[in-house]
Amino acid sequence: MDTQIMAASALSGANIVFLAALTAVWIRxxxxxxxxxxxxxxxxxxxxxxxxxxxxxxxxxxxSLYSGDPHVQQAVLVLRGLQLVALTFLTYVTVR
Incomplete structure (x- = not known):
């Protein structure tokens, strides 16, 4: 697996953690x-x-869906990163 896709996977994992916390708070x-x-x-x-x-x-x-084009890998990584930033802010203001 390419480095950028591994980083995007890690960001998706972090997004899941934030979303699980948000879900728990919003259920309550x-x-x-x-x-x-x-x-x-x-x-x-x-x-x-x-x-x-x-x-x-x-x-x-x-x-193979992502490994063919480095521009696609970079775009996926940037989008996952932006989503993480947005979820970080949202989690911060929700939990606060």
């Missing part, structure tokens, strides 16, 4: 408040969690 909040806003946040977290899990699956099982 939904049980308390029962508002559609919290339900929407919970749905967002679950969808993003599934997306990152599927991405990890593809990184490890379909390496």
């Amino acid at each position: 909040n939904y049980r308390t408040f029962r508002t559609s806003l919290v339900l929407g946040l919970l749905a967002f977290a679950v969808v993003m969690l599934v997306e990152n899990a599927v991405a990890l699956y593809f990184f490890f099982t379909m390496q």
Whole structure:
């Protein structure tokens, strides 16, 4: 596996950790408040969690999909990094 795809896999793993924390907080909040806003946040977290899990699956099982073009690998890495930055901010303000 190429270095950039390994880094993207690690970022997806970190995204999953943040999303699991967000999901736990939002489940607790939904049980308390029962508002559609919290339900929407919970749905967002679950969808993003599934997306990152599927991405990890593809990184490890379909390496040839990403290994052909270094520009694609770089784009995947940058997008996973941006997602991590966004989830870091969102987790920080949610847990705070």
